[in-house]
Amino acid sequence: MNYTPATADQLLAIHANADIAGLAASERFAAAEPDMVEAIVEGIGQFASGEWAPLNRSGDEAGAILDNGTVRSPEGFAEAYRHYVEQGWNAIAGPTAFGGQGLPFTLACNVLENLGTANMAFSLLPMLSVGATEALEHHGSEAQKAKYLPKLVSGEWSGTMNLTEPQAGSDLGALRATATPIEEGEHAGKYRIAGQKIFITWGEHELAENIIHLVLARLPDAPEGSRGISLFLVPKYHVADDGTLGARNDLRCVSLEHKLGIHASPTCVMSYGDEGGCIGELVGAENRGLMAMFTMMNNARINVGSQGVQMGERATQAAVAYARDRVQSARAGSGDKTPVAIIEHPDVRRMLMRMKALTEGMRALLYHTAGQVDRGTLGDEAAQRRAEILVPLIKAWGTDAGVEVASLGIQVHGGMGFIEETGAAQLYRDARIAPIYEGTNGIQAADLVTRKLGLENGAVFAGLMDDIARDAGGEDGLVQLATTCRAIGEWMRDEASLDDRLAGSVPFCTMSAVAVAGWQLMRQLRTIDDGDFAGLADAKKATVRFFLDRIVPEAAGLRASATAGAESLYVLDSAQFAR
Amino acid sequence: MNYTPATADQLLAIHANADIAGLAASERFAAAEPDMVEAIVEGIGQFASGEWAPLNRSGDEAGAILDNGTVRSPEGFAEAYRHYVEQGWNAIAGPTAFGGQGLPFTLACNVLENLGTANMAFSLLPMLSVGATEALEHHGSEAQKAKYLPKLVSGEWSGTMNLTEPQAGSDLGALRATATPIEEGEHAGKYRIAGQKIFITWGEHELAENIIHLVLARLPDAPEGSRGISLFLVPKYHVADDGTLGARNDLRCVSLEHKLGIHASPTCVMSYGDEGGCIGELVGAENRGLMAMFTMMNNARINVGSQGVQMGERATQAAVAYARDRVQSARAGSGDKTPVAIIEHPDVRRMLMRMKALTEGMRALLYHTAGQVDRGTLGDEAAQRRAEILVPLIKAWGTDAGVEVASLGIQVHGGMGFIEETGAAQLYRDARIAPIYEGTNGIQAADLVTRKLGLENGAVFAGLMDDIARDAGGEDGLVQLATTCRAIGEWMRDEASLDDRLAGSVPFCTMSAVAVAGWQLMRQLRTIDDGDFAGLADAKKATVRFFLDRIVPEAAGLRASATAGAESLYVLDSAQFAR
Structure with missing residues (x-):
């Protein structure tokens, strides 16, 4: 399964949707000048497609294997990870004080987009590491940093x-892992950690020299619920003050999950302190662990939304390649009875255009969101609040659309799509986790209709939709969708009960995301005549047209679902759902 | 993963949508009186859930294995198949002259619905056998029968x-297998078959004493394309005139596909005549093989549409059971902070109601279609033509909705849904084949907008939509959807180019299917106050309300996609789709 990095479309999105030039005008991100941006986007694309993509299918087949407490990664992963580190890709957005390049989040996003398109299961290793890094950067002590x-x-x-x-899945307040202060001895001032954690991605492996686990646990006498949770740093190997690695800490991977997809990524059940000797350090203030976790969650959610783009891009490329190659049946209605490549058949084209339009729409939304996050880092509070609205949109809609595109990818392949060797099936399996982790899409939508709609009494959301309606002049469908979203948002905030809001939250989230994505695609079109991107212009015009003419009206069709309210959902009692 | 047969809902659909009482009023189907119907639906439900369902997960894990030319089925399959045969379930709709019960197709459909809900991979064995039986029944000689x-x-x-x-996938005209007449000797009058066939479901196994392969092949000097294809009966073991089994025929399974799902079902690459000694008999007239195949395809397509119902039912039951059991978080906005079963959360309810509404809507459409087929068998030509319209609707929309419901089933389970042990993932994998086989959904939609829309100059389709609009009084959304479908159908038939029709065919097919399903759900409501079904009334009212209020408007949102035409799909040339 060939794969070509979508470098030009990524650069377009980084320019048109993240406005990288605007970011580079700041002192902090001055290094993000055009040559640097291009070097990064091209470089990581080549690295990911050259070194990580070839391990995608073999990694799926081999999977991660637990062998007497040690997790063995599929062949080639260790070397490919070492090259990734050696070439400095992990350090793109890290703090300069600690060896990072301090570049915008937008570019770190691009690194992960490329790695994940090449090999989603593998890319979770750096993705999770970045989250831990951010949490420490923002909440760790100077010594810890x-x-x-x-x-x-x-x-x-x-x-x-x-x-x-x-x-304790989505309800972190229910967690029970404990941390007991150590009063004396070698570890005085630290904590004894005990408990079991599940779904720990890359929780154990041999690719890195050490693993720094960030663990949520409760101190003795901590308040119940989410206000009694603290964050602890628990290294796999103890680290001496001079940085050298010491003894193994008392923690281990006790089993791996047998999953539908992302087989190369070990999903661990981790056990801390089985022998009473698991030592951790407090990060940040006592009982403020959840807030520290939320710091990194925003960016992690964007990166999970990116997985929709990743699976979409890979699935689209595979389907296009197959459809251009596979000759089957003459064109319907043609006098010429010679069989043609199936890409010439109207419904195959419809599927491919849909895959392309959804993928590029997701990418436009992704980089717009990343750009707003970077503006927030520069102190632009309006951008930061807008980013808060955008995060659930890219996470929820991006991952749902990623699954849809992967499924269409199977369909384009026909019977071959159902055969694992083709590779389309793996994308369909891998993509399915993204709507679940980092907060299910239902939780994203709930976040949108509760906390996010309430920002500045609704002005942040309304302002976004107003911008779209103003900017999309001439595209009546998009203007109407944005206006409808604005009105539903107002109804939700001012009139609807909490249940009614939640009942319509997922369709409303989809509608809003499609509106923003359509708008950002239009912004790409306005940028595209620029010499750098002129080569993309024809294809992009067609893609945007498809998005506006078909995907936008479909989203508008969700209006009834978004506003139907909760009453009809509670007519049945729980038992009546069963046969 | 527990599973309870949906007996009551099936009986309701068999009464309200297939009108079994009307069928039983005929001489031919007189045996289908109420007690018999109930005995069958209850009996097969118990058999399937009791004997086949427990083999579903183990069958997925073990898979079918090719061992030196022999296919080994997972443990327990042989015995469970023997019981199925012994209890007479295979013979429900078979011709009475040959030991069948001659009951309506509607009831055979119900047998397969139950078997497939229990174990989809296993149910393909009888499903394919029924197809071969039908082809022989309609096209075989008296001696062959x-x-x-x-x-x-x-x-x-x-x-x-x-x-x-x-x-030669969807384009059967391109096939190359050959059949050479045998002039003399023991097999004089028969044919020597040679060629390779792929994707042969249950092409080799040990569960039955013999396998009767129906093989499409070309006679010497046959015309090119689809007019030069003949149908041959090729037994695994030769059969003497007295019915005893003779020597092995020269045919074998050379490999099995490694598939995304339905692992227990061997998908064989079959090789005929490797040693020049594969003997077959002609079925029907020379060069008319395709037509013989089409005879059985209609019913096979309905039974594949039923797989949407099957996966939907199983996924819904699993999700409901999980959601009633899993306690997580308090109700949002409630003063009571006690965690509740997740079925109490609005978005989980929305997902469950959607799964239930789609599944029951598919089932209503399924049995309505089956009933029209049975009416056709009784000589009602209007019903037969209506069935022709309905077949692509249930096949395409049914299987797409089946995938959607299976995917929602994973989502309701959260992280557990991605773990194979839970069973939700298998449904998502198994369901994905149904939109592909027996003619991809694109081919179903093409059939709808070409051949089927043209029936009686469009009057058959328009009449269906008129019936819905007339019957759905008070439900404005449904009336409007039916009216829209009618208008699109007219536009497609009278004005649109073939490409424009094909470009909108899949969304149009979905819209039409949702209109019919919504209508048939309303017909269920009108039947339900009948004493037999009163227990279902409350739940059904809620389900129908959900379908009409949310799923119908969403389908209406596909209008733009159905009518956007092909031009925008051909702006790009094939090469521009690639990166």
Whole structure:
């Protein structure tokens, strides 16, 4: 399955939707000048497609294997990870004080987009590490930063996030892992950690020299619920003050999940302190662990939304290649009875155009979101609040659309799509996790209709939709969708009950995301006559047309679902759902 | 993963949508009186859930294995198939002259619905056998029927359909397998078959005593393309005139596909005549093989549409059970902070109601279609033509909705849904084949907008939509959807180019299917106050409300996609789709 990095479309999105030139005008991001941006986007595309993509199918087949407490990665992963670290890709957006390049999040996003398109399961390793790095950067003490950040930023060490427990999935307030202060001895001032965590991505492996686990746990006498959770740093190997690695900490991977997809990524059940000797350090203030986790969650959610783009891009490329190659049947209605490549058949074209339009629409939304995050870092509070609206949109709609595109990719392949060797099936399996993790899409939509709609009494959301309506002049369908979203947002905020809002939250989230994506695609069109992108112009015009003419009206068709309210959902009692 | 047969809802659909009472009023189907119908629906439900369902997950894990030319089925399959045959389930709709019960197709449909809900991969064995039986029944000679039908009807022998070759997928005209007349000797009057066929479901196995392969091949000097294809009966073991089994025929399974789902079902590459000694008999007239195949395809397509119902039912039951059991988070906005079962959260309810509404809507459409087929068998030509319209609707929309419901089933399970042990993932994998086989959904939609829309100059389709609009009084959304479909159908038939029609065919097919399903759900509501079904009334009212209020408006949102035409699909040339 060939794969060509979508370098030109990524650069277009980075320019038109993230406005990288605007970012580079700041002192902080001055290094993000055009040559640097181009070098990064081209470089990571070549690296990912050259070194990580060839391991995608073999990694799926081999999977990660737990062998007496050690996780063995598929062949080739260790070397490919080492090259990734050596070439400095992990350090793109890391803090300069600790060896990072301090470039915009937008470019770190691009690194992950490329890695994930090449090999989604593998890309989770750096994705999770970046999350841990950010949490430490924002909440760690100076000593912790000095000790742990340099190797996390370089990628020599990896990081994990340990939230979930069997009884506490989306409801983190229910978690039970404990942390007991150590009063004396070698570890005085630290904590004894005990508990089991599940769904820990890349929780154990041998690709990095050390693994820094960030673990949510409760101090003795902590308040119940989410206000009693603290964050702890728990290294796989203890680290001496001079940075050298010491003894193994008392933590281990006790089993791996047998999953539908992302087989190369070990999803670990982690056990901390089975022998009473698991030592961790507090990160940030006591009982403020959840807030520290939320810091990194925003960016992680954007990167998961990016997985929709990734699976969409890979699936589209595979389907296009197959459809151009596979000769089957003459064109319907043609006098010429010679069989043609199936890409010439109208419904195959419809599927391919839909895959392309959804993928490029997701990408436009992704980089617009990343750009707003970077503006927020520069102190632009309006951009930061807008980013807060955009995060659930790219996470939820991006990942749903990613699954849809992967499924269409199978369909274009016909019977061959159902055969694992073709590779389309793996994308369909891998893509399916993204609507679930980092907060299910239902939770994203709930976040949108509760906290995010309420920002500045609704002005942030309304302002976004107003911008779209103003900017999309001439495109009546898009203007109407934005206006409808604005009105539903107002109804939700001012009139609807909380249940009514939640009942319509997912369709409303989809509608809003499509509106923003359509708008950002239009912004790409306005940029495209620029010499750098002129080569994309014809294809982009066709893609945007398809998006506006078909995907936007479909989203408008969700209006009834968004506003139907909750009452009809509660007519049945729970038992009546069963046969 | 528990599973309870949907007996009551099936009986409701068989009464309200297939009008079984009307069928039983005929002489031919007089045996289908209420007690018999109930005994069948209850009996097969118990058999399937009791004996086949427990083999679903283990069958997926073990898969079918090719071992030196022999296919080994997962443990328990042989015994479970023997019980199925012994209890007479295979013979429900078979011709009475050959040991069948001669009951309506509607009831055979119900047998397969139950078997497939229990174990989709396993159910393909009888499903394909029924197709072979029908082809022989309609096109075989009296001698062939007498020799082969009794054991096919009972299920002691199974049947296959051999259409596809590597270079000839959907385009059967391109196939190359050959049949050479044998002039003299023991097999004089028969044919020597040679060629390779792919994607042969249950093409080799040990569960039945013999396998009757129906093989499409070309006679010497046959015309090119689809007018030069003949149908041959090729037994795994030769059958003497007295019915005893003779030597092995020269045919074998050379490999099995490694598939995304339906692992227990061997998908065979079959090789005929490697040693020059594969003997077959002509079925029907020379060069008329395709027509014989089409005879059985209609019913096979309905049974594949039923797989949407099957996966939908199983996924819904699993998700409901999980959501009632899994306690997580308090109700949003409630003063009571006690965690509740997740079925109490609005968005989980929305997903479950959607799964239920889609599944029951598919089932209503399924049995309405089956009932029209049975009316056609009784000589009602209007019903037969209506069935022709309905077949692509249930096949295409049913299987697409089946995939959607299976995917929602994963989502309701959250992280657990991605773990194979839970069983939700298998449904998502298994369901994905249904939009592909028996004619991809694109081919179904093409059939709808070309041949089917043209029936009686469009009057058959328009009449269906008129019936819906007339009958759905008060439900403005449904009336409007039917009216829109009618208008699009007219535009397609009278004004649109063939390309424009094909470009909008899939969304148009979805819209039409949703209109019919919504209508048939309303018909269920009108039947339900009948004492037999009163227990379903509350749940059904809620489900129908959900379908009409949310799914119908979404389908209406496809209007733009159905009418956008082909021009925008051909702006790009094939090369411009690639990166």
